[in-house]
Amino acid sequence: MSVPLPPLLFVDDEKNARRVFESMMATVCPEFDIRTVDSAEEALKLITAEEFFMVISDARLGGMSGYELLKQIRGRWPQLPVLIMTAYATPRLAVEAIQSGAIDYLGKPFEPEQLRHAIARCANDYRKSQEIAALRARVGEAIRLDQIIGDSPSMQALRRLIETVAPTNATVLILGESGTGKELVAGAIHALSQRRDQNYIRINCAAIPDTLLESELFGHEKGAFTGAMRQKAGRVEEADGGTIFLDEIGDMSRPLQAKLLRFLEDGSFTRVGGNQELRVNVRLIAATNRDIVQAIRQNSFREDLFHRLNVVQFRPAPLRERGDDILQLAEHFLRHFSLAMGKNITAISPAAQDKLCRHHWPGNVRELRNVIERAVILESTPNIQAQNLPDFAVENRLRHLVPEKPLADASLEEHLAAYERDLILSYLEQNNYHLTRTAHQLHISAQTLRYKMQNLSLDTSQLTDTEELTPAEQER
Numbered sequence: 001m002s003v004p005l006p007p008l009l010f011v012d013d014e015k016n017a018r019r020v021f022e023s024m025m026a027t028v029c030p031e032f033d034i035r036t037v038d039s040a041e042e043a044l045k046l047i048t049a050e051e052f053f054m055v056i057s058d059a060r061l062g063g064m065s066g067y068e069l070l071k072q073i074r075g076r077w078p079q080l081p082v083l084i085m086t087a088y089a090t091p092r093l094a095v096e097a098i099q100s101g102a103i104d105y106l107g108k109p110f111e112p113e114q115l116r117h118a119i120a121r122c123a124n125d126y127r128k129s130q131e132i133a134a135l136r137a138r139v140g141e142a143i144r145l146d147q148i149i150g151d152s153p154s155m156q157a158l159r160r161l162i163e164t165v166a167p168t169n170a171t172v173l174i175l176g177e178s179g180t181g182k183e184l185v186a187g188a189i190h191a192l193s194q195r196r197d198q199n200y201i202r203i204n205c206a207a208i209p210d211t212l213l214e215s216e217l218f219g220h221e222k223g224a225f226t227g228a229m230r231q232k233a234g235r236v237e238e239a240d241g242g243t244i245f246l247d248e249i250g251d252m253s254r255p256l257q258a259k260l261l262r263f264l265e266d267g268s269f270t271r272v273g274g275n276q277e278l279r280v281n282v283r284l285i286a287a288t289n290r291d292i293v294q295a296i297r298q299n300s301f302r303e304d305l306f307h308r309l310n311v312v313q314f315r316p317a318p319l320r321e322r323g324d325d326i327l328q329l330a331e332h333f334l335r336h337f338s339l340a341m342g343k344n345i346t347a348i349s350p351a352a353q354d355k356l357c358r359h360h361w362p363g364n365v366r367e368l369r370n371v372i373e374r375a376v377i378l379e380s381t382p383n384i385q386a387q388n389l390p391d392f393a394v395e396n397r398l399r400h401l402v403p404e405k406p407l408a409d410a411s412l413e414e415h416l417a418a419y420e421r422d423l424i425l426s427y428l429e430q431n432n433y434h435l436t437r438t439a440h441q442l443h444i445s446a447q448t449l450r451y452k453m454q455n456l457s458l459d460t461s462q463l464t465d466t467e468e469l470t471p472a473e474q475e476r
Contacts, residue, residue, distance in 0.1 A: 224273025
């Protein structure tokens with residue numbers, strides 16, 4: 001289903017002329033919708049509120065003339081074509097109209113074929129401009145599989161799954177923390193699918209107020225709510241034949257979830273304020289960083305919608321679980337930002353690499369990208385130095401103080417040891433692995449802390465203890 005052509009606007013102050021035009025259009029161009037008004041002033045009000053693919057206006061009108069209307073339209077809506085007609089046609093007036101920006105000039109009475117040809121030309125131009133706009137919107141959105149960087153086992157498995165699932169029409173649900181590349185996965189699935197030449201529409205459900213999200217998705221009819229001055233096609237209509245990606249779907253309200261569930265059944269929907277059932281052929285990809293099981297338990301997400309979305313599930317791994325991918329991604333971002341900023345920075349120093357690898361990365365790949373961009377801005381040598389990386393004091397406070405994965409069939413002692421290990425690591429990272437400062441905050445001696453680290457198989461070689469505690473630290 002393509003987006004319908006907007007109507008044509010006809011402007012003439014003679015009632016009989018408007019009736020004749022409507023009758024002629026019903027005969028020679030029945031496929032076009034038309035609106036008629038009796039003044040240029042009324043035409044400008046309509047053009048402000050609604051979309052038209054062309055305007056046909058008489059040259060002489062009561063009040064503002066057709067020529068003045070032409071100038072107003074050219075100044076405010078330069079892409080909207082205007083055809084001028086008059087019963088007093090002269091070569092001089094024709095030249096004046098064309099020079100003022102009219103696409104054509106017709107003398108009354110005119111042949112129906114002349115009118116049909118002019119209207120069909122504008123309709124074709126409008127459709128081509130819409131196709132070009134859609135094509136431009138897709139430029140740069142195609143995601144190649146090799147843009148998903150990383151050689152860790154989890155990333156290799158992710159790429160294989162994308163290659164397997166992309167050619168199908170299966171609905172996809174992507175779960176994972178913020179910054180793990182969920183949008184990149186969605187883009188790669190579309191780019192490798194049979195729909196890759198069609199539109200790829202992306203909507204962030206958390207970025208649009210809930211009261212407007214339904215209208216954004218499914219469109220609305222004129223007058224459906226305050227401010228709905230004209231009919232608006234929804235994003236699902238724009239995505240017809242292609243793919244729609246709903247990011248942060250966990251933030252969608254339950255009433256809208258019910259309507260999305262219906263849409264997923266057969267692609268049918270109704271615009272807000274409308275009664276006509278419409279249908280599109282769209283592949284849906286959804287993503288969320290929320291704990292979807294917890295959301296279902298809390299009754300904020302429908303379990304039936306989860307099962308309908310969860311045909312194929314992707315779970316991009318958090319960066320802290322990807323090992324050497326951290327350095328591989330850091331080098332990729334280094335090349336990108338060095339080129340973009342015109343800097344000759346070619347490597348990351350060993351000390352900086354060590355600092356990157358020791359960080360927990362609560363913000364995942366997005367956080368790493370920002371860290372490298374900052375380092376490139378600050379760096380004045382050919383290598384990224386550790387001092388030009390953040391101290392991660394704020395970031396480390398985002399680290400969870402519980403184990404990332406529950407220990408299956410573990411004893412109480414094992415659970416407590418895992419918690420103690422994670423707690424000690426959190427405080428060590430906050431203090432840049434300064435032994436004495438960390439021990440002081442934990443209210444234990446440095447010797448006890450070192451002993452606990454050894455018992456918990458924590459690496460003590462990273463410890464530093466070159467600074468004395470300040471009086472303020474000692475009092476805490």
